[in-house]
Amino acid sequence: xxxxxxxxxxxxxxxxxxxxxxxxxxxxxxxxxxxxxxxxxxxxxxxxxxxxxxxxxxxxxxxxxxxxxxxxxxxxxxxxxxxxxxxxxxxxxxxxxxxxxxxxxxxxx
Amino acid sequence: xxxxxxxxxxxxxxxxxxxxxxxxxxxxxxxxxxxxxxxxxxxxxxxxxxxxxxxxxxxxxxxxxxxxxxxxxxxxxxxxxxxxxxxxxxxxxxxxxxxxxxxxxxxxxxxxx
Numbered sequence: 001x002x003x004x005x006x007x008x009x010x011x012x013x014x015x016x017x018x019x020x021x022x023x024x025x026x027x028x029x030x031x032x033x034x035x036x037x038x039x040x041x042x043x044x045x046x047x048x049x050x051x052x053x054x055x056x057x058x059x060x061x062x063x064x065x066x067x068x069x070x071x072x073x074x075x076x077x078x079x080x081x082x083x084x085x086x087x088x089x090x091x092x093x094x095x096x097x098x099x100x101x102x103x104x105x106x107x108x109x
Numbered sequence: 110x111x112x113x114x115x116x117x118x119x120x121x122x123x124x125x126x127x128x129x130x131x132x133x134x135x136x137x138x139x140x141x142x143x144x145x146x147x148x149x150x151x152x153x154x155x156x157x158x159x160x161x162x163x164x165x166x167x168x169x170x171x172x173x174x175x176x177x178x179x180x181x182x183x184x185x186x187x188x189x190x191x192x193x194x195x196x197x198x199x200x201x202x203x204x205x206x207x208x209x210x211x212x213x214x215x216x217x218x219x220x221x222x
Contacts, residue, residue, distance in 0.1 A: 042213040
């Protein structure tokens with residue numbers, strides 16, 4: 001089976017940098033994805049790591065280390081609109097995605 | 110990116126009635142779609158995998174007779190919550206996979222009164 005762990009909550013101030021960690025246990029998977037979900041909305045795709053290393057997309061970066069079964073999402077220059085829940089997800093060798101428990105990020109003024 | 114449309118976005122129904130939720134892939138064909146349920150402040154839990162032209166695959170603990178899934182075409186999957194009860198009130202989200210991304214419908218907030 002697959003299981004993922006994330007911190008339940010993170011709080012930071014506008015303009016700061018925050019890192020959301022994700023550790024996982026899975027027998028095999030294609031890659032690690034990150035999704036953002038605002039209250040009442042559907043998840044939206046943020047980033048995907050198929051290979052070890054850092055992927056950068058604007059203010060967001062994501063990192064994967066398969067040897068450590070670990071990844072993180074890095075958010076820079078935080079804005080109030082970044083307040084949301086963030087989910088890491090793995091896609092086992094199949095088609096569905098398994099989501100972590102989610103991290104609720106609160107950005108304070 | 111790919112677009113998945115889900116309808117309705119919210120529905121209120123009386124206990125004991127049935128509700129149908131539609132999920133459409135608008136600009137790509139999806140042989141497989143996924144139905145998730147999300148309770149407040151919790152993660153997305155996979156309920157079932159919908160396969161075009163064949164029976165859905167349900168996750169352990171999900172009643173297939175209560176949550177009927179039909180995937181009659183490559184662009185449409187439906188989830189029918191039969192004999193709904195207040196404990197079925199939740200946020201239901203469908204998704205379809207395109208390459209390495211999962212694209213989600215807007216979600217349906219079901220409230221059973």
